[in-house]
Amino acid sequence: MKQKSDAATAPAPFDVASVRAQFPVLAQEVHGHPLVYLDNAATTQKPAAVIDAETHYYEMDNANIHRGVHELSQRATRSYEDARAKVARFVGSDDPAEIVFVRGTTEAINLVAQTHVRSVLNKGDEVVIGESEHHSNIVPWQMLCDQVGATLRVIPIDDHGALRMDAYEDLLSDRTRFVSVAHVSNALGTVNPVQEIVRLAHAHGAKVLVDGAQAAPHIHVDVAELDCDFYALSSHKMYGPTGVGALWGRRELLEAMPPYQGGGDMISSVTFDKTTYNEIPYRFEAGTPNIAGVIGFGAAVDWVTGIGIEAIAAHEHDLLEYATERLSALPGLRIIGTAPEKAAVISFTLDDIHPHDVGSLLDRAGIAVRTGHHCAQPTMAHFGVAATSRASFAAYNTRDEVDALVAALAEIIEVFA
Amino acid sequence: MFDDMRELYQEVIMDHNRKPRNFHRMDGADREVEGHNPLCGDSLTVFVRLEGDKVADISWEGVGCAISKSSASLMTEAVKGRTTEEAREMYGQFHNLVTREGSADVASLGKLKVFAGVGEFPARVKCATLAWRTMQAAIEGQEEAVSTE
Numbered sequence: 001m002k003q004k005s006d007a008a009t010a011p012a013p014f015d016v017a018s019v020r021a022q023f024p025v026l027a028q029e030v031h032g033h034p035l036v037y038l039d040n041a042a043t044t045q046k047p048a049a050v051i052d053a054e055t056h057y058y059e060m061d062n063a064n065i066h067r068g069v070h071e072l073s074q075r076a077t078r079s080y081e082d083a084r085a086k087v088a089r090f091v092g093s094d095d096p097a098e099i100v101f102v103r104g105t106t107e108a109i110n111l112v113a114q115t116h117v118r119s120v121l122n123k124g125d126e127v128v129i130g131e132s133e134h135h136s137n138i139v140p141w142q143m144l145c146d147q148v149g150a151t152l153r154v155i156p157i158d159d160h161g162a163l164r165m166d167a168y169e170d171l172l173s174d175r176t177r178f179v180s181v182a183h184v185s186n187a188l189g190t191v192n193p194v195q196e197i198v199r200l201a202h203a204h205g206a207k208v209l210v211d212g213a214q215a216a217p218h219i220h221v222d223v224a225e226l227d228c229d230f231y232a233l234s235s236h237k238m239y240g241p242t243g244v245g246a247l248w249g250r251r252e253l254l255e256a257m258p259p260y261q262g263g264g265d266m267i268s269s270v271t272f273d274k275t276t277y278n279e280i281p282y283r284f285e286a287g288t289p290n291i292a293g294v295i296g297f298g299a300a301v302d303w304v305t306g307i308g309i310e311a312i313a314a315h316e317h318d319l320l321e322y323a324t325e326r327l328s329a330l331p332g333l334r335i336i337g338t339a340p341e342k343a344a345v346i347s348f349t350l351d352d353i354h355p356h357d358v359g360s361l362l363d364r365a366g367i368a369v370r371t372g373h374h375c376a377q378p379t380m381a382h383f384g385v386a387a388t389s390r391a392s393f394a395a396y397n398t399r400d401e402v403d404a405l406v407a408a409l410a411e412i413i414e415v416f417a
Numbered sequence: 418m419f420d421d422m423r424e425l426y427q428e429v430i431m432d433h434n435r436k437p438r439n440f441h442r443m444d445g446a447d448r449e450v451e452g453h454n455p456l457c458g459d460s461l462t463v464f465v466r467l468e469g470d471k472v473a474d475i476s477w478e479g480v481g482c483a484i485s486k487s488s489a490s491l492m493t494e495a496v497k498g499r500t501t502e503e504a505r506e507m508y509g510q511f512h513n514l515v516t517r518e519g520s521a522d523v524a525s526l527g528k529l530k531v532f533a534g535v536g537e538f539p540a541r542v543k544c545a546t547l548a549w550r551t552m553q554a555a556i557e558g559q560e561e562a563v564s565t566e
Contacts, residue, residue, distance in 0.1 A: 354482035356457040357426075360538065364422050372457065386458035386480065416431070416483070 014311045020396045022047040033366030036401045041186050041214060041345055041392035042370050043236045046300070050240055053299035054292045064288055066265060080291055083298025084281075087246045090301045091212075091231055092222030098254065100247040100284040101294050105213040106136035108232035108247035109180065111284060112209050113140040115257040116230075116249075117178045120207075123149035128171055128179045128206070130155045130163050131382060134186050135375040137211045141180060155181070157382060161188035162339040169200060176206040183215035187376040187390065188337030189320075189345030191219065198227050207253070213237050213245075217394065218316060218343045220309050223248055235293065239395075240300030244293035247284075254280040261286040312395045316344035319393045323402045330409055336383050344393035347374070350409070353416045355387040358409070362389075365408040424534035425541065426483065433487035438494050439476045451562040452479075452551030454543050459485040463493075463551045470500050472556070477548065484541050489548035491529055501556045508549045515545045 020026055023045045028035050037045060057079065063072035065080050085096040093099070102108045121127065127141050131154050145152045153176075155168045163181070172179075179201040184191050194210055201208045209230035212221055217238035223231050230249045236242040249257075259266055259277050263286035268276040277283045304312065323346055327333055332351035350358060359371035370390045373380045380386060391405060443449075443464035451462050461479025465472060475493045479486070492511075496504045511529055514521035517536040535545045543565040551563045 354458070354480075356459075356482035356541075356544065357484070360425075360541065361422055386460070415426070416434075 014307070014315050016315065016396065016398055019307065020398075022049070023396055024048060024051070026396060030366040030368075031364050036365075036367040036404050038391040038393065038397065038401065038405065039368045039370050040217075040394035040397075041237075041374075041390065043242065044217060044239050044394050045396065046239055046241070046296075047303050049303050050296050050299045054241060054296040057292045057295045062292075065291055066282075076291060079295045079298070080289075083294045083301070086298045086301045088248070090221070090305065091216070091233070091246075091248050092224050093248060095251060097280050098248055098251050100249065100254070100281040101289055101297075102245050102247055102284075103243055103290070104234040104236070104245035105211055105232040106140075108230075108245055109137055109209065109211065110140045111247060111260045112180075112230050112232075112249070113144045115260050115284075116207070116253055117144060118148070119256075119258060121145075121148050121150050121177050124175065125150045125177045126153050126171075126173065126175045127151075128153045128155060128168070128176055128201075130181045130192070131157045132161060132163070132185045132188055132190065132376065132379045133180075133182055134211065134213070135377070136213075137180055137182060138378070150177075151175075154378075157188075157190075157379070159383075160339045161185065161190045161337040161379075163190075163192055163197075165193065165196065168197065172200060172204045172206070174204065176201070176204050178209070179206050180209040180211065182211040182213075183221070184212075184218065184343045184345075185337070185376075185379070186214045186345065187347055187374040187379045187388070188339065189342040189347070189392075190337060190339040191215075191341040191343055194226050194228065202227070214343060214345070217304070217312075218309075219313055229253055235297035235300060238300055239303055241290075241293040241296040244290045244297050246297070251280070254284070257284075259283050259286075263287045307395065315395060316393050316397075319397055319399065319402060320344040320346070322399055323391065323393070323405070326402060326406045327409070330406065331413060333409070333413075336385065336388050345390065346392070347388040347390045349385055349388055350413060350416075353412065355389045357416075358389045358412060361412050362405070362408055365404070367405055367408055369405075425538055427531045427534065429491075429528060429531045430483060430487040433490040434483040437477075437486055437490040439497070440478065440490065441476050442478055443474065443476045446474075446476075448555040448558065450551050450555040450559060452547045452554075452564070453562060454481065454485065454547050454565040456566065457482060457544065459544055459547055461485070461489055461548060461551060463489075463548065463555050465552070465555045467501070467556075470502070472496050472499055472501060472504055475552070481547075482541075482544050484535065484544040485547050488532065488545045491531075492548045492552060495527070495529055496552060504552065504556060508553050511549055512546060515542050 025045045061075040063076045065077040088096045088099045153171045198208045207229040210228045212233040216233040234245040266286040336347040355371035446464035448465040459481030464476045466474040477489045513519040515535040
């Protein structure tokens with residue numbers, strides 16, 4: 001049974017000032033200017049509720065989970081497993097056993113590559129990914145294809161940064177075993193047509209992993225609607241702690257998968273003659289996990305759900321439109337990534353001004369953006385640039401901050417002219 | 418905001434960024450070495466023609482941030498016509514200047530002293546030294562590309 005917000009408990013209208021007030025880190029100056037944090041695609045800031053949840057765990061409930069009979073261990077285990085249920089609901093599943101806690105999206109992808117896909121991929125078979133993927137959704141597949149003698153096929157993007165669906169259909173064949181694509185591109189902001197990608201993959205007998213690192217914080221995610229087979233997300237991209245993420249997988253697939261890392265907790269019994277493995281999801285959670293991080297992740301899910309993902313999405317969409325309009329008016333500024341459907345990420349270049357200089361100068365104005373290849377070197381190569389500057393927005397950003405960015409860029413352009 | 422950065426983005430640096438000197442390929446170069454700064458995307462090639470132990474001619478081509486480009490431009494101006502030993506010595510002084518390690522004979526560095534501010538911005542040191550490291554590799558007859566990583 002999926003959780004839906006109903007009119008009687010609808011979240012309050014979005015109030016960015018009260019959102020900002022919940023983030024202690026935002027109340028500081030950097031180089032004498034108020035911090036303008038526009039690097040959310042790299043990592044998001046944390047509300048007091050998340051920080052407090054981790055602190056509370058260490059102050060009151062810290063104990064190892066699953067194996068203890070004492071009070072603190074019970075409390076820790078309950079909080080940990082509550083977080084699992086929260087993440088399941090957040091992505092649209094009513095089965096907590098379909099959530100595996102991992103270090104982040106990167107580990108989730110490596111896990112699926114080396115367990116499920118490894119077990120179905122033979123020499124001469126094919127794996128399909130997008131040209132605009134983050135390196136974490138490229139390299140694990142390259143490594144796997146090398147191991148097995150399989151071929152990696154790449155869906156090209158068009159000059160707006162959207163995946164070319166005609167080319168995708170041509171790539172699919174009876175040799176395709178697996179498709180792995182991002183829900184939202186971290187470098188370009190493109191929202192990919194995941195439902196259609198999944199439908200076509202399934203029609204060819206291939207399973208699909210969706211990299212949701214940049215989607216989960218910004219748009220509604222429902223694995224039942226998407227009909228994908230695996231979905232990966234990271235806590236730290238959605239207002240939660242670093243070092244923890246989740247892999248959602250269909251129960252029947254997880255149950256059939258061999259283990260990933262071996263160790264404690266993932267076993268049922270161990271002798272030197274034979275070891276048997278635990279049931280899902282524990283089979284994939286070897287060793288003591290980042291307990292505090294998972295609890296913080298659960299608090300982040302509560303925080304996002306409390307505000308409402310649709311409200312956050314609407315707020316960010318307004319910022320995207322406003323920022324796109326104002327930035328486009330600057331002379332010599334070129335936006336890289338102009339797909340019709342985008343999350344609030346704007347990559348851009350300035351004529352004759354290197355992103356490294358842009359980033360350093362913006363930093364002196366208290367403005368944090370990211371410059372470089374954004375772990376998407378093939379994307380950069382497609383657009384013929386070594387690097388871009390990237391401004392990426394979150395729930396606590398404001399139109400005033402967009403104005404500050406534009407003013408600073410105008411000054412930089414003038415000085416370099 | 419920009420006034421804060423004057424220490425790094427001095428007028429001389431901005432001038433050499435806009436109009437880099439000795440910025441061309443060299444046909445008939447004795448040495449040609451590439452240098453890369455993978456973290457930020459600076460990439461250049463230094464060309465050298467030697468006459469005995471003198472750097473008879475030096476030029477460069479490349480893309481990168483204002484610090485790396487102006488450093489390459491000023492480096493070629495400083496090194497052209499010098500002996501290889503003098504070029505080596507100058508590189509050592511320049512390195513001390515930008516890393517604030519050891520002592521730099523600022524007077525002997527002439528125009529290069531505009532890079533004194535780089536020490537305040539450790540993330541940019543590799544941008545400033547890339548052209549010098551590449552020049553050094555060219556003089557020493559190294560053939561593989563230089564990387565800052």
